[in-house]
Amino acid sequence: MHMQRMPARSEKMEMITFSRIAVNERWAVLGAIKEAGDTVEAIIEATRDVLLTAMDGVAHVTTGAEKAAGKVVCGAVVAASDAGLNIGVSIRSAVKGVVKGASEAGAEVGKTAMAAVDGAVKAAAEIGVDTNQAIEYASTGALEAAEEIGGGAVEAVRGVLRTAANGGQ
Secondary structure, rough: OOOOOOHHHHHHHHHHHHHHHHHHHHHHHHHHHHHOOOHHHHHHHHHHHHHHHOOOOOOOOHHHHHHHHHHHHHHHHHHHHHOOOOOOHHHHHHHHHHHHHHHHHOHHHHHHHHHHHHHHHHHHHHHHOHHHOOOOOOOOHHHHHHHHHOHHHHHHHHHHHHHHHHHHH
């Protein structure tokens, strides 16, 4: 009989935090949109802030950013859909905010970008939007963020997106 290891207290806290991210992200995006006149900037800032808040206290920054990125983007896109916003712009902005936040937290930008794109695809499927278009918008947002970050971020993001497009080869 195989005994399953019980998660440590810190791992339990991470699981609880990550399970609440999508809900918190929806409220953060809706609140930011109501307060700000610029929807794009509101989504970028809200996703960045939620990711950084989720990362606070996470022991492994890269793993934490990857786990959180998809949930943050998914929550933001669903909230934008609920608010009747342009989904393409919302996907691009949410991914851009998450990638920028991951960079600020010291996480690996390329892997976080891929997780954010996956979150956009999940959200698109949830709200009934073409997933191929979601990938396009999300990839654009990831590359825009990487260009603003500079350094090797553009190459890292392009590399993971190219690998994903080629079926992981």
